[in-house]
Amino acid sequence: MANLKQLAQSLGLSITTVSRALDGYADVSAATRERVREAADKVGYRPNASARRLRRQRAELVAVTLPSDPGHIGPPHFLDMLSGCAEHLAAAGLNLVIAPVPRCESELDICRRFVDGRRVDAMLLVRTKRKDERVEFLQSRGIPFVTNGRTESLLPHPYIDGDGFAGFRAATLRFHAAGHRRIGHIAGPQEYYFAHDRCRGWRAAMEECGLATDLCAEGAPLEQGGYLAALELLRQPSRPTALVCATDEMAIGALRALREVDGGNQISIVGHDDLPMGAFTSPPLSTMRMTGENLGASFASLLLRAIAGEPAEELQELHAIEFVDRDSHRRPAKAA
Amino acid sequence: MANLKQLAQSLGLSITTVSRALDGYADVSAATRERVREAADKVGYRPNASARRLRRQRAELVAVTLPSDPGHIGPPHFLDMLSGCAEHLAAAGLNLVIAPVPRCESELDICRRFVDGRRVDAMLLVRTKRKDERVEFLQSRGIPFVTNGRTESLLPHPYIDGDGFAGFRAATLRFHAAGHRRIGHIAGPQEYYFAHDRCRGWRAAMEECGLATDLCAEGAPLEQGGYLAALELLRQPSRPTALVCATDEMAIGALRALREVDGGNQISIVGHDDLPMGAFTSPPLSTMRMTGENLGASFASLLLRAIAGEPAEELQELHAIEFVDRDSHRRPAKAA
């Protein structure tokens, strides 16, 4: 309700003094400072955010772009992550705005709007592509940002990512150790870094074991994509006995395909993301997930450090992937 | 990069004219308007958001508060809803900021911070309680807001809600028509409007049918809460043969309880929310969901109309609840 001028007037002080008193500067006597603070408390004074932002040349805002394709938004914990991130940003006086991408615009347009209108101090990018134009743009503008997922950008940039390569390699080797020899991969769209990374992990393991890498099918990172890709692999003359799937959603689609095919329930399968519903599929879906707790806080911390100017190299977190042992990966190797 | 002053200087025009040209006022000649627009396009001029907000006395922001208790954030479609809402708000020049509530603060504190700092033009409230202090506060401040869920506030306020009363009444009657007589209710915390509303619906149906309303147990709106509440009902001397659960999460907990009890798999059950994982439980969980598509757009529209000053009475949407027929509600009435 009240602004600085009114508050100052009612106290018989100058705007300057009131402002500095509230900010705790030392050049205001302790007595006045206390008097000002009490008065401010009493009238419930809060500085006008827009005015402060204008003067300070800070937006006090961070934006996160949300891909609008339904189902592309990421696992359910995504909202928890955002919530955690926003909470930690708020402690530093920053708010998190969500910026969904309308169908008619590109993610780049959104970035441009936010950056060039000086609406944000930093950005959070999700679902990075190997070659991500948003990253290039933000780098060229010199605006701080953190990505959820790596890219193949030449310049380093801050990110948090799971080590999909290692995770999928390990999962594949696990199948190999269990006696599987025909291990298929259901891959996500390869322009996404995570999908490519996971595919590489599977491929590396296969090559290490001296196995052919032709049992690979790509699909949209959705239930339907996994379903179609699985059908494709099941049509092969020599079927896979195990499937490593890029995401849980695809794995669930693959499970549906397996149910429709003779002996499909004898095929092992593993996904990635640890979707809650995976616990209820039949068989319960073994999966993988990124380690680390309170990811949101990590993102917030990286963002704040990026804003503070820390070099990108020090703001990169690669998290190990852990295996979540349910049941779907335990089918015998020799069946099918 | 550029601001109005520089742009004006480079064109040999005044700031005023450039500003008005870009806003399309009629008092700049079509020729100059075009010239200005081209120049602005070329240098990629975007008005500084903070400056505009200060001058216009609008924050161009809407905040949504997220309860921080994990699991309380609502069904997975919640993020889709937010995303849709943000998208439609963006079309009107408003951005959506998410405001999670840290453990040490109340939702009211958050509202206060946003409202008194003039950080937002409106607020979106979720998980309303029957007596909701946030609603009272916002009403007293006269700031526009829309709630997801009704309240028992005396003054009307804009909301979108599902007709839980009718939905739960209908579901209960459906069980009655199928021959069930001992129909239990697993209720959510009654301080929440939705939980109370659904409970009333069950109770009304029971009374209409002349049945006792003692088979009711309350729990936290989580899997564990449903599990414990179900165990409580199953301990009764005469067990329910059907369960109407306030939420799917609770229903899934109840399913776990049923599995642990002899003959539990003969008990019918229905939930509410249409969680994706409900399709994978065994048996697949019959459920209910609010009708209406693109809820986010509806919220955005109500928010905009509230900001425009439309009276609250015209900004209330009560959506019907539809039944989602899977399998879990089809157990015979005479078993158990």
Next chain:
DNA sequence: AAGATTCTCCAAAACGTTTTGGGAGTCAAG
């Protein structure tokens, strides 16, 4: 030809902060 009207444009005043660059006092030291 004088007055009214219309077209274009602009100077200056906001909006509410934060920050710069002092300006009065007071006190102690030189």
Next chain:
DNA sequence: CTTGACTCCCAAAACGTTTTGGAGAATCTT
């Protein structure tokens, strides 16, 4: 008495827009 240091305060200048209230020139009316 002067000087310097220190304490406490303040006027004024930003920050970049939008909007108000004209001003000057051209065109139309009478």
